[in-house]
Amino acid sequence: MKKVVTGVVGNDIHVVANRLIDISLQARGFEVFNLGVNTSLEEFIDAVVETDADILLISSLNGEAEGWCRDLQFLRSEYDLKDVVFVIGGNLAVGEAKESDIIPKYKSYGFDLVFHQVDLNTGLDVLEKYMSELK
Amino acid sequence: MSKLLIDVGSTYFKVCEETNITQHFRDFKKDIYEDLLHKCGDVFSRYKKEDVFICSSANGGLSTLIIGLTNSFSLKFAKNIAFNSGINIIDTILYSKIEESKVPLELIDVVIVVGGIDGISGVFDEKLLTYLQKVQYSNIVYVGTVQDANYLSSHIKSLKVLGNIITGKLHVNELELKEYLTNLYQADIVGKEDIKHLYEFTSNQIYSTPYIVNRSLPLIDANFEVVNPFIVVDIGGATTDIHYSRDLVRDNILSDSEYDRLVFKKLGVYKSKETLVFAAKNNEFVYELLAYLNVTENILEEESEKALRVLMQLSIFLVLYKVSRLNPLYVTLHLELLKSIVLTGGITKVLSYAEVEAIITFFYKKVMNLHSLPTIVLDYDYAIWTLGMKNNEHKEPKCL
Numbered sequence: 123m124k125k126v127v128t129g130v131v132g133n134d135i136h137v138v139a140n141r142l143i144d145i146s147l148q149a150r151g152f153e154v155f156n157l158g159v160n161t162s163l164e165e166f167i168d169a170v171v172e173t174d175a176d177i178l179l180i181s182s183l184n185g186e187a188e189g190w191c192r193d194l195q196f197l198r199s200e201y202d203l204k205d206v207v208f209v210i211g212g213n214l215a216v217g218e219a220k221e222s223d224i225i226p227k228y229k230s231y232g233f234d235l236v237f238h239q240v241d242l243n244t245g246l247d248v249l250e251k252y253m254s255e256l257k
Numbered sequence: 258m259s260k261l262l263i264d265v266g267s268t269y270f271k272v273c274e275e276t277n278i279t280q281h282f283r284d285f286k287k288d289i290y291e292d293l294l295h296k297c298g299d300v301f302s303r304y305k306k307e308d309v310f311i312c313s314s315a316n317g318g319l320s321t322l323i324i325g326l327t328n329s330f331s332l333k334f335a336k337n338i339a340f341n342s343g344i345n346i347i348d349t350i351l352y353s354k355i356e357e358s359k360v361p362l363e364l365i366d367v368v369i370v371v372g373g374i375d376g377i378s379g380v381f382d383e384k385l386l387t388y389l390q391k392v393q394y395s396n397i398v399y400v401g402t403v404q405d406a407n408y409l410s411s412h413i414k415s416l417k418v419l420g421n422i423i424t425g426k427l428h429v430n431e432l433e434l435k436e437y438l439t440n441l442y443q444a445d446i447v448g449k450e451d452i453k454h455l456y457e458f459t460s461n462q463i464y465s466t467p468y469i470v471n472r473s474l475p476l477i478d479a480n481f482e483v484v485n486p487f488i489v490v491d492i493g494g495a496t497t498d499i500h501y502s503r504d505l506v507r508d509n510i511l512s513d514s515e516y517d518r519l520v521f522k523k524l525g526v527y528k529s530k531e532t533l534v535f536a537a538k539n540n541e542f543v544y545e546l547l548a549y550l551n552v553t554e555n556i557l558e559e560e561s562e563k564a565l566r567v568l569m570q571l572s573i574f575l576v577l578y579k580v581s582r583l584n585p586l587y588v589t590l591h592l593e594l595l596k597s598i599v600l601t602g603g604i605t606k607v608l609s610y611a612e613v614e615a616i617i618t619f620f621y622k623k624v625m626n627l628h629s630l631p632t633i634v635l636d637y638d639y640a641i642w643t644l645g646m647k648n649n650e651h652k653e654p655k656c657l
């Protein structure tokens with residue numbers, strides 16, 4: 123069973139979305155470690171280390187993730203996390219923003235998969251496909 | 258027959274009978290037993306040994322080194338449990354940086370190794386063993402993933418293995434480690450030659466004072482004019498303890514305990530006076546504070562009653578400063594949410610309410626930029642300690 127650490131990053135309290143992600147992941151057979159809302163990037167990385175998780179799935183709905191996730195590469199380098207898949211999804215920008223701008227930006231931060239304003243199930247389908255191709 | 262309650266502090270003895278509480282300044286030329294016998298011998302003669310209850314914080318304190326996998330879980334959980342068990346001196350090492358970490362020169366009372374939820378393995382390896390070979394320690398306890406317990410037990414002599422403090426949901430499981438550390442703390446206090454003699458006065462177990470105060474916390478708002486969330490500041494001769502409601506911290510630790518404790522080993526007004534003065538002189542607000550109190554910095558070098566009062570006011574200020582958001586090195590309490598500050602310990606016998614209020618007003622205006630103060634309660638007659646002792650009388654000792 124693949125292990126996923128998930129939660130909402132930064133000063134974001136969209137708890138319903140967080141709960142839906144948790145339920146959907148469990149329904150798809152993942153073991154979920156849900157850190158809930160208002161979670162810092164360091165806590166996410168630390169939870170991945172403590173649980174030896176396969177996937178870190180960060181969600182953000184208030185658009186502030188950009189400011190909170192810039193240190194991902196740095197924090198990743200603190201531990202040996204090369205086999206972990208880093209995913210972010212939700213509403214990833216404040217105001218109007220093009221997907222073609224957002225996705226490369228988050229990928230440059232160190233995310234493997236980026237979902238901006240993508241339906242949850244569609245995003246999780248892509249994640250599952252990505253994981254199966256990694257095998 | 259009524260009970261006799263005694264608290265042996267580093268500076269004072271407090272003696273509580275049915276109707277009154279007295280305190281006696283310690284004579285440091287005598288050992289505790291002789292001094293207590295000299296000052297309270299006639300009181301003891303009126304009580305049977307089973308009616309005498311003693312707690313002590315004199316010379317207490319264990320040094321701890323925590324080696325953990327991450328800051329947010331292993332180290333945070335273990336540090337929190339250690340503080341709540343009465344441990345004073347805590348050093349931490351992040352496991353990923355263990356190879357470049359300094360080895361403590363002094364003897365460590367207890368090393369705590371923690372990391373990983375149950376189910377994962379291979380968290381700890383040779384690096385830990387190599388490091389531990391260089392450390393001098395008396396006890397070592399492992400509270401990480403159960404899968405690594407056998408490997409570590411086979412390589413580390415006298416390793417104590419307890420249940421993982423990190424649950425499968427990344428919550429804290431504090432019971433086993435807390436009990437183990439509390440027992441060590443108790444054994445440390447009771448094992449001291451000075452304290453051993455005190456069993457000639459009592460047939461009951463001698464407890465550590467912070468444990469007794471901690472027991473009284475859930476009862477405080479029912480017994481005093483105190484509203485939750487509150488803090489209890491116990492400024493003593495050698496250390497300053499702060500007990501606080503967990504509502505004041507936002508650290509994502511889910512714990513059964515509603516109250517936590519933090520110890521400032523070097524913020525006492527008598528034995529640790531020098532370090533208190535040093536901390537004061539290095540504080541950015543201190544000169545403004547001294548001007549506010551109408552004194553100059555020379556007062557810190559004086560030996561007078563006025564100097565003692567200023568020192569006590571400074572210690573209140575420093576302890577609040579150290580837990581405020583201006584000092585992120587310690588636990589940060591959301592002092593803007595605080596409803597009540599309770600002061601206990603020897604300080605309440607020296608400072609007046611107005612003096613305490615003056616310093617807390619200064620702190621809230623200058624540091625917090627707030628004009629409304631929490632309610633200030635002075636525990637003049639050690640009622641919190643008495644409450645904890647009485648609440649403890651009928652409990653079977655868990656320790657030793």
